[in-house]
Amino acid sequence: MADKIFIKIPSEIRSIKxxxxxxxxxxxxxGLDDDHIFDIRLCVDEAVRNAIVHGNKSKxxxxxxxxxxxxxxxxEVEVSDEGAGFDYDNLPDPTTEENIMRNSGxxxxxxxxxxxxxxxxxxxxxxxxxxxLK
Amino acid sequence: MTVKTDTKSGLLxxxxxxxxxxxxxxDIKKAFDKLISKRSxxxxxxxxxxxxxxxxxxxxxxxxxxxxxxxxxxxxxxxLSPRVKGxxxxxxxxxxxxILQEEEEAVTTFI
Numbered sequence: 708m709a710d711k712i713f714i715k716i717p718s719e720i721r722s723i724k725x726x727x728x729x730x731x732x733x734x735x736x737x738g739l740d741d742d743h744i745f746d747i748r749l750c751v752d753e754a755v756r757n758a759i760v761h762g763n764k765s766k767x768x769x770x771x772x773x774x775x776x777x778x779x780x781x782x783e784v785e786v787s788d789e790g791a792g793f794d795y796d797n798l799p800d801p802t803t804e805e806n807i808m809r810n811s812g813x814x815x816x817x818x819x820x821x822x823x824x825x826x827x828x829x830x831x832x833x834x835x836x837x838x839x840l841k
Numbered sequence: 842m843t844v845k846t847d848t849k850s851g852l853l854x855x856x857x858x859x860x861x862x863x864x865x866x867x868d869i870k871k872a873f874d875k876l877i878s879k880r881s882x883x884x885x886x887x888x889x890x891x892x893x894x895x896x897x898x899x900x901x902x903x904x905x906x907x908x909x910x911x912x913x914x915x916x917x918x919x920x921l922s923p924r925v926k927g928x929x930x931x932x933x934x935x936x937x938x939x940i941l942q943e944e945e946e947a948v949t950t951f952i
Contacts, residue, residue, distance in 0.1 A: 720863055720864065721864070723863065724864070741924070742924065745892075745893070745924045748893070749893070749895060749928075752862070752863075752895055753895060753896055756863055756895070756896075756897070801932065802932060802933035807903075807933060807934070807936075807937055808903060808907055808937070809900075809903075810900045810903065810904060811896070811900060813896040813899055813900070813932050814896040816931065816932065817896060817928070817931060817932070820931045821931075
């Protein structure tokens with residue numbers, strides 16, 4: 708059983724990078740290729756950003772909690788916010804003609820495409836992502 | 842992140858160096874707002890120096906495209922790394938933007 712590591716950050720944009728940097732630093736001994744590093748960095752950044760901006764509405768007094776575990780074959784990352792959640796099964800498709808020019812809505816699509824497993828927990832303020840390392 | 846501009850064959854070429862993400866997006870927008878305010882008709886954006894783009898960065902590029910289209914301007918992207926190109930494909934933005942492999946091709950064929 709891998710250790711679970713917990714991080715708590717304030718709802719500030721400048722804190723986003725600290726989370727992905729720390730997870731990637733812990734993954735360094737696994738010698739990941741650049742594709743894995745890119746995917747994990749991007750999806751963690753997207754999930755934390757969503758938690759700050761959409762979940763906690765950028766209210767600095769609210770926190771984002773991150774829990775991650777590194778196994779020999781995978782990394783699991785769970786991101787939680789203090790917001791009301793969202794209807795994760797009925798998000799507008801950002802790739803359709805009517806939505807393609809919109810300024811937001813691509814983060815969840817990117818996470819779903821680049822991670823190997825993605826689960827949202829009702830009411831939608833927790834996302835759990837799994838990426839296999841090989 | 843830096844945005845350098847140059848003129849090649851009468852066209853404006855912008856070279857972005859660094860990440861295009863939630864932190865750098867406001868600066869990128871500001872740099873392009875200047876060009877857009879001058880109604881630059883055609884801009885080639887060379888992304889060879891960009892190894893990381895997030896959804897905020899994509900949204901910023903979409904906004905630049907939208908603002909240019911509003912006055913009939915056109916934008917082309919070139920020299921995308923395979924990973925950044927993959928991101929455009931996932932989000933279908935490769936259908937919205939004119940994406941060319943090399944800057945030279947993007948400039949010389951920009952009619």
